[in-house]
Amino acid sequence: MPTVAIAIFPGVQALDVAGPVDVFSEANGFLAPADRYEVKLISAESVPLRASNGMTLVADATFDDAREPFDLALVAGGPALPNNESPDTRLLDWLTNVAAGCGRYGSICTGAFVLGHAGLLDARNVTTHWQHAAQLAAQFPQARVDFDRIYLRDGPLVTSAGVTAGIDLSLALVAEDHGPHTALAVAKRLVVFAQRQGGQSQFSPYLTAPADDTSPVARVQAHVMERIRERFTVKQLADVAGMSARNFARVFVQETGVTPHEFVERARVDAARKLLESSGAALKAIAYDCGFGTADRMRIVFTKRIGVTPMGYRERFRAG
Structure with missing residues (x-):
């Protein structure tokens, strides 16, 4: 019988725990007794603890007791983990020891930060919730963080994106x-996709507010967003910033991490997403209003950036 351990702690995200547990539990209904998963929740103490949503969880065993080899060991995420500079040493010690004897180990959502503190992300391809991917990459520079994947496997290490992505991973x-x-049978029972189309990009905004909204770069960004239908050249944008084209391109990349062309394309995608979510306008009209020119061009860029077509995105996210 394969054994699964999920590490929990005060403030854990309840769905990071419940999602995988339900997947393995439902799978057991389709498996022979010898193949069924035995899932245990493990924590520092065998007392009830509060999840971040207020739900009470009780572990099956403590970190001190659960030292046997598991087939799979996961650490769940929690809203406070990205900013927790010193996770519980008992959790870190347990992870380090268990990972050494596990066939597979990893994290759900922001649980990746705990793996990072335990030194288990170095030289590995990993992912986490899109809101915290950049922070994970900065905090653990030896890790190769993929900002878009729903889940990733690198050798014995498995990591997943935010919250419900733990279901995808499981x-x-x-x-x-x-x-x-x-x-597929389990996915049908849970009424979820067996393999979700696209990556995290379809859930995350491409554009973030500039650190200094009075800077020349911020002025250019606002100019683009206000005139998203128009075509832009680096020379035109440099004129808005009051710089030479060469200096503007260098400063823009330095402050935003992307080229002016990349920014414009991302801005067009975000503008199109808002219209796809909020209106029933024809795709060719949205493509024109967002500066793509044609619906075919918008489809090509959308699929490259988001991993789904504009129509597929509308079907998933249109309100009402």
């Missing part, structure tokens, strides 16, 4: 263990 592990048909 379904992928069930498929790995027992084939895609079993994973």
